[in-house]
Amino acid sequence: xxxxAVLGALVVAATxxxxxxTSASAAPKCWTGKWKVTSAQAQxxxxxxxxxxxxxxxxxxxxxxxxxxxxxxxxxxPLTGKGKVQGVPTQATLTLVKTLRMNxxxxxxxxxxxxxxxxxxxxxxxxxxxxxxxxxxxSVAKAVRTGGDQGVVPRAAQYTCTAKxxxxxxxxxxxxxxxxxxWQLRRA
Numbered sequence: 001x002x003x004x005a006v007l008g009a010l011v012v013a014a015t016x017x018x019x020x021x022t023s024a025s026a027a028p029k030c031w032t033g034k035w036k037v038t039s040a041q042a043q044x045x046x047x048x049x050x051x052x053x054x055x056x057x058x059x060x061x062x063x064x065x066x067x068x069x070x071x072x073x074x075x076x077x078p079l080t081g082k083g084k085v086q087g088v089p090t091q092a093t094l095t096l097v098k099t100l101r102m103n104x105x106x107x108x109x110x111x112x113x114x115x116x117x118x119x120x121x122x123x124x125x126x127x128x129x130x131x132x133x134x135x136x137x138x139s140v141a142k143a144v145r146t147g148g149d150q151g152v153v154p155r156a157a158q159y160t161c162t163a164k165x166x167x168x169x170x171x172x173x174x175x176x177x178x179x180x181x182x183w184q185l186r187r188a
Contacts, residue, residue, distance in 0.1 A: 028065055029109040030161035034188040035061045040079065046177030051083035053094070060188065067117075071100040073125055085131075092131040100125040100140050104154065110161050114154035114168065121145045163187070 040056035056079050060072040073096035082091045103120040107113045121144035129136045142148075157170035166185040171178060 029106070030163070031106060031109070031159070031166055032063050032065045035063065035166055035185040036188040037061070037076070037183060037185050039184045041182050042079075042081075043180045044083075044177075045179075046174070048086045049083070049177070051081050051085075051090075051092070053079045053081035053092075055079035055094075056096075056183075059096070061185065067103045067105060069102055069104055071123075071125065073097050073099070090131055092129060095128045095130075096140070097126055097128075098124040100144075102141075102144065106159070112159060114157040114159055114170075116144075116154045118144050118147065 037056050037059040040054070040059075042051075042053045044051045044053070055077050057077040059076040062070045062072075076096060078096075079094040080092070081094075082089070084090060100121065100123040102122070103117040105115045105117070121141040123141050125140035127138045127140050127143075129138070154168070154170060155172055157168055159166065159168045161167075164187045166183075166187075168183040168185075169181070171180045
């Protein structure tokens with residue numbers, strides 16, 4: 001049971017990467033505007049947990065030049081994965097609904113670093129994790145604010161951006177564990 005709870009907390013890592021801006025400038029940055037996830041993948045490794053996830057298509061993300069991000073998870077595809085929890089083969093489905101808002105900082109325009117301000121997370125977004133007969137629900141904003149984000153908030157993410165495509169890569173190391181995420185988005 002505890003391992004599945006850890007999966008729920010760690011899986012938030014695979015649910016999104018907040019990206020927004022530095023101080024406003026005259027010219028809009030490449031990453032400002034409306035985006036939609038085309039694919040996301042995550043690899044999560046921690047004590048007693050090995051999990052790989054894919055999915056998240058159609059998560060909507062709006063990035064304002066003032067540093068605010070709004071995620072609309074409703075209508076998006078779930079993330080599905082398989083792996084081992086305490087050595088037991090496990091499959092899971094993670095479904096996100098509703099909205100998450102937060103402030104962030106980003107360097108550069110076409111390429112740079114992303115840093116999220118986790119204490120600013122708000123909204124009614126809910127992550128539902130189903131693994132076997134177990135179902136858990138988590139407030140995404142609360143998890144981010146209390147440090148249980150496990151990678152949702154960029155800590156040292158790298159991004160590249162073109163007029164139509166945004167790619168975000170991040171590796172988060174926590175103790176002996178880590179999560180690696182790669183997000184592909186297109187302009188909506």
